[in-house]
Amino acid sequence: MKQHIEKITQLLLGAAYADKRLAGAEITRIRSLLSTLLGGAEVPEELLRMINTFSPAAFNVQQVASALDDLSTEDKRKLLELVASVNDADEELDLAEDIYLRTLAAALGLDEEKYSDLTLEILAGEELHGLLA
Template identity: 85%
Template sequence: MKQHIETITQLLLGAAYADKRLAGAEITRIRSLLSTLLGGGEVPEALLRQINTFSPAAFNPQQAASRLDGLPVEDKRKLLELVASVNDADEELDLAEDIYLRTVAAALGLSQEEYSDLTLEILGGDELHGFLA
């Protein structure tokens, strides 16, 4: 996945901005993930510039994810786990982050069964019947 590191960086940044609030913990998580993906050590200056100049308003996650079409399903799943990790970094999950993850998953061509464990589950009325009994 190293050859796709710029696209992966963009998708992770998109996750950080999905809820319209950028937390320092999210940037810290992205830098840590990038360092790990690149084999450890410092994040290259080019990626740091990408982090600092990222424009969420101009970013299209579907277009970015489509550049990764040739990745094996296992790598696509791993990428979604990284996106979920960024979503978790600020310890606040919301629907915007969940929608972003689902958008990236769909653009990667994954079925809901392949990533449903990473998404929020909204319970319906019949599932809540007797919950507090």
């Protein structure tokens, strides 16, 4: 996945901005994830510049994801785990972040059973009956 580090950085930044609020914890998490992906190395200056200049309005998740067609199913799943980690960094569950993860998964061509454990589960009215009893 190292060869796709710039695309992965963009996708992680897209996750951070999915709820229209950028938290410092999300940026910290992105930097940590990038360092880990790079084998513990310092995050290169060009990636730091990308983090600082990222424009969510100009970002297209489908376009970036399409450049990752050559990733294995396992690597695509790992990428979704990284996105979920960024989503969790601000300790808030948000539908916009969940939609972003699902949109990315679809753009990567993953079937829902490959990532459903990373998404929010919406309960129907009948499933809520007796839940607090």
